[in-house]
Amino acid sequence: MTTVHRTCPLCEAVCGLTLTLDEGGNVTSVKGDKDDPFSKGFICPKGASLGRLDEDPDRLSKPLVREGDQWREVTWEEAFDTVARAIAAVKDRQSIAVYLGNPSAHTMAGALYGAPLIRALGTRNVYSASTADQMPKHVACGLMFGHPLRIPVPDLDRTGYLLMLGANPLESNGSLCTAPDFPGRLKAIRRRGGKVVVVDPRRTRTAALADEHVFVRPGADAYLLFGLVHTLFAEGLTAVSCEVNGLEEVRQAARHFTPEVVARRTGVPEETIVRLARELAAAPSAAVYARIGTCTQEFGTLAQWLVDVLNTLTGNLDRPGGAMFPMPATETPRSRRPYTTGRWKSRVRGLPEANGELPVATLADEIETPGEGQVRFLVTVAGNPVLSAPNGARLDEAFEQLDFMVSVDPYLNETTRHATVILPPPRVLQSGHYDFALLGFAVRNYARYSPPILPLDGRPSESEIMARLTMIASGLEGDLDEFIIDQTLQKAGVELQFDGETGAERRLDMMLRLGPYELSLAKLRENPHGLDLGPLEPRLPGALHTASGRVELAPAQLLEDVERLRERLEHAPPEMVLIGRRHLRSNNSWMHNVSTLVGGSNRCTLQINPADVARLGLDGEAVVTSATGRLTVTLEPTDTIMQGVVSLPHGWGHAGSAQAVAAEHPGVSANTLTDDAAIDVPSGNAVFNGVPVTVEAV
Ligand SMILES: Nc1nc2c(c(=O)[nH]1)N[C@H]1C(S)=C(S)[C@@H](COP(=O)(O)OP(=O)(O)OC[C@H]3O[C@@H](n4cnc5c(=O)[nH]c(N)nc54)[C@H](O)[C@@H]3O)O[C@H]1N2
Numbered sequence: 119m120t121t122v123h124r125t126c127p128l129c130e131a132v133c134g135l136t137l138t139l140d141e142g143g144n145v146t147s148v149k150g151d152k153d154d155p156f157s158k159g160f161i162c163p164k165g166a167s168l169g170r171l172d173e174d175p176d177r178l179s180k181p182l183v184r185e186g187d188q189w190r191e192v193t194w195e196e197a198f199d200t201v202a203r204a205i206a207a208v209k210d211r212q213s214i215a216v217y218l219g220n221p222s223a224h225t226m227a228g229a230l231y232g233a234p235l236i237r238a239l240g241t242r243n244v245y246s247a248s249t250a251d252q253m254p255k256h257v258a259c260g261l262m263f264g265h266p267l268r269i270p271v272p273d274l275d276r277t278g279y280l281l282m283l284g285a286n287p288l289e290s291n292g293s294l295c296t297a298p299d300f301p302g303r304l305k306a307i308r309r310r311g312g313k314v315v316v317v318d319p320r321r322t323r324t325a326a327l328a329d330e331h332v333f334v335r336p337g338a339d340a341y342l343l344f345g346l347v348h349t350l351f352a353e354g355l356t357a358v359s360c361e362v363n364g365l366e367e368v369r370q371a372a373r374h375f376t377p378e379v380v381a382r383r384t385g386v387p388e389e390t391i392v393r394l395a396r397e398l399a400a401a402p403s404a405a406v407y408a409r410i411g412t413c414t415q416e417f418g419t420l421a422q423w424l425v426d427v428l429n430t431l432t433g434n435l436d437r438p439g440g441a442m443f444p445m446p447a448t449e450t451p452r453s454r455r456p457y458t459t460g461r462w463k464s465r466v467r468g469l470p471e472a473n474g475e476l477p478v479a480t481l482a483d484e485i486e487t488p489g490e491g492q493v494r495f496l497v498t499v500a501g502n503p504v505l506s507a508p509n510g511a512r513l514d515e516a517f518e519q520l521d522f523m524v525s526v527d528p529y530l531n532e533t534t535r536h537a538t539v540i541l542p543p544p545r546v547l548q549s550g551h552y553d554f555a556l557l558g559f560a561v562r563n564y565a566r567y568s569p570p571i572l573p574l575d576g577r578p579s580e581s582e583i584m585a586r587l588t589m590i591a592s593g594l595e596g597d598l599d600e601f602i603i604d605q606t607l608q609k610a611g612v613e614l615q616f617d618g619e620t621g622a623e624r625r626l627d628m629m630l631r632l633g634p635y636e637l638s639l640a641k642l643r644e645n646p647h648g649l650d651l652g653p654l655e656p657r658l659p660g661a662l663h664t665a666s667g668r669v670e671l672a673p674a675q676l677l678e679d680v681e682r683l684r685e686r687l688e689h690a691p692p693e694m695v696l697i698g699r700r701h702l703r704s705n706n707s708w709m710h711n712v713s714t715l716v717g718g719s720n721r722c723t724l725q726i727n728p729a730d731v732a733r734l735g736l737d738g739e740a741v742v743t744s745a746t747g748r749l750t751v752t753l754e755p756t757d758t759i760m761q762g763v764v765s766l767p768h769g770w771g772h773a774g775s776a777q778a779v780a781a782e783h784p785g786v787s788a789n790t791l792t793d794d795a796a797i798d799v800p801s802g803n804a805v806f807n808g809v810p811v812t813v814e815a816v
């Protein structure tokens with residue numbers, strides 16, 4: 119028996135785990151690591167199943183090549199050669215598209231090799247789960263603070279008041295707010311006399327834990343937030359404490375959105391809007407935090423912008439207990455080029471790029487529409503867009519038309535079944551882990567490295583797979599990591615040697631040593647439970663990357679989109695709309711193959727208010743129809759959801775996947791109903807919440 123410690127890679131909470139392994143390397147127990155200074159022993163059911171997930175017999179151990187509908191196991195050399203021949207035959211690099219999925223934000227391979235791979239492919243057809251998720255936050259923060267990763271997080275451990283919209287951390291364990299034991303941190307706010315308010319069309323477990331739950335009509339958060347901004351100005355409650363541009367423009371923009379006007383659209387009573395604004399202003403410290411429910415909607419960027427407008431107007435931006443900017447250990451100096459979007463546009467729909475990406479909502483258009491630059495070749499890494507992208511059923515068909523597809527993924531699933539070659543990364547326990555992305559959103563500054571526990575047994579690490587693909591795409595020879603290290607040192611004007619058994623470890627060592635705490639890989643290895651680097655500290659104005667050096671409260675692009683918001687007020691909202699939800703024992707599309715995680719309350723059901731069940735004469739099942747598709751669903755009547763709103767979790771609809779357990783609980787895909795024609799305009803983000811639907815008896 120051996121005991122090892124490592125970070126859980128399964129969600130954004132980065133909990134420390136303590137695992138015991140038997141002689142064969144099998145996981146015999148998983149517990150929370152009590153000595154981790156950040157997670158302090160917290161664990162959730164997914165973390166506790168890490169061994170089961172990692173030892174899933176359906177995970178691929180060898181590369182697969184597809185010939186017609188037959189799969190053949192091949193050697194790694196044959197697999198890479200097949201990819202190399204296919205890339206060599208590509209005449210127009212724009213015909214290659216790449217899609218990076220959610221786990222690539224959790225792996226070292228995704229963080230270190232995603233960008234080099236994209237550069238080497240030389241295409242602008244770059245897509246990721248970000249445009250099905252948080253792109254509105256990147257765009258809003260890019261425009262306000264000058265860099266899309268300059269994202270403030272609620273200072274959970276010190277705040278006196280938390281206004282939380284469209285987030286359900288009791289199920290999700292938090293997002294763009296890395297906070298192990300999020301539930302405990304929420305309870306602590308109340309214990310120290312603070313207040314938690316949750317705004318959600320459903321009375322979630324998070325809402326039940328809060329002091330107050332406010333029902334809101336899906337997609338109406340930007341109106342609600344504008345109502346709060348309006349009230350702060352109208353009552354003279356603003357207390358801006360940093361240098362800003364655009365205060366008067368924000369006041370003007372908010373003029374129209376009186377609590378009375380927005381109450382009708384949001385379903386939130388006028389008195390509640392006024393009271394919430396007063397409470398925010400009066401709290402000793404307060405943070406507004408809004409997540410996926412407010413991003414994946416028609417006015418996602420406006421909602422995310424208004425969140426930080428409120429944090430700024432109430433003097434809570436960059437102050438303890440407010441919304442603060444973390445200082446991760448691998449932060450590198452950032453360019454002072456002003457942030458813009460739309461440097462290029464998508465070929466078919468003319469949608470603007472954001473952060474160098476095009477909206478995943480237009481990937482099917484780019485594959486299906488003939489002409490110069492038509493996508494014929496696809497690279498997917500850690501993604502399952504057939505289930506996760508809007509109108510996934512259309513993508514499923516579009517992928518059939520591709521000339522070649524290569525997927526880096528441990529499973530043969532709904533997406534990778536279309537691939538020509540599947541390159542499976544090794545097991546979690548065979549992989550080193552450092553949370554490059556997520557530690558930049560942590561509510562305490564913290565660092566932890568988990569070295570691989572089990573040997574690779576001749577298969578390449580995911581980093582090596584990605585480096586190899588990058589070299590194939592670039593046509594160059596040599597060591598990618600050494601090349602990147604040389605380039606970085608030249609830029610920084612320093613000479614250093616780095617420590618580490620792999621290129622990925624040496625690059626981590628480099629980033630740590632060039633980072634703000636001058637840490638090193640060796641130092642992290644000496645602290646296997648992680649290093650606490652202290653509470654968040656004020657970082658303004660230094661952390662700003664705007665041309666003016668000030669917070670830009672009223673970016674022109676967003677003021678322009680306010681016009682769209684105003685116009686939409688004239689239209690009557692749809693009678694019935696669809697939203698999503700998450701379950702504690704699920705994770706997007708790929709954890710339904712662990713029997714301890716599926717079943718019970720983790721099922722693919724349509725939550726619907728009993729009043730709607732009665733009004734529509736439904737019983738047991740119903741047919742849900744949207745602009746793009748139709749599904750027969752099992753009903754789950756519950757008064758925790760607003761009337762006129764139904765909720766279906768995403769990531770289900772398992773078909774054609776070699777996942778035996780998942781196949782027994784297939785469910786249906788919510789993204790058959792979501793419409794790829796609808797996007798949040800400034801960010802191109804998909805719209806999953808507030809989708810107009812009709813619900814009828816079977
Ligand atoms: N209707 C609706 N749709 C949604 C959402 C919603 O709320 N409602 N949420 C959206 C959000 S927030 C997101 S992030 C996206 C997610 O969208 P995707 O990232 O496209 O989908 P996932 O289901 O996370 O698929 C992850 C894939 O990565 C593979 N994988 C797991 N671990 C690893 C690994 O270590 N390495 C590699 N290479 N592969 C790995 C899995 O087998 C799986 O194929 O879905 C979006 N879709």
Ligand SMILES: Nc1nc2c(c(=O)[nH]1)N[C@H]1C(S)=C(S)[C@@H](COP(=O)(O)OP(=O)(O)OC[C@H]3O[C@@H](n4cnc5c(=O)[nH]c(N)nc54)[C@H](O)[C@@H]3O)O[C@H]1N2
Nearest residue numbers: 284286290293336337409410411700701702704705706807
């Ligand atoms: N257990 C589990 N954990 C996960 C995941 C998972 O699938 N399962 N996925 C991971 C990923 S990829 C992400 S991005 C994060 C997301 O983390 P969260 O943002 O916390 O996501 P959800 O739990 O889906 O909570 C979103 C809430 O928004 C509400 N909502 C829907 N529409 C609206 C609206 O228009 N307005 C408002 N105000 N609320 C609305 C929904 O009812 C839901 O309760 O979770 C991560 N963690």
Ligand code: SF4
Nearest residue numbers: 126129132133162165
């Ligand atoms: S909360 Fe997230 S990081 Fe923590 S154990 Fe659960 S899945 Fe892992």
Ligand SMILES: [Mo]
Nearest residue numbers: 220247250251
């Ligand atoms: Mo996500």
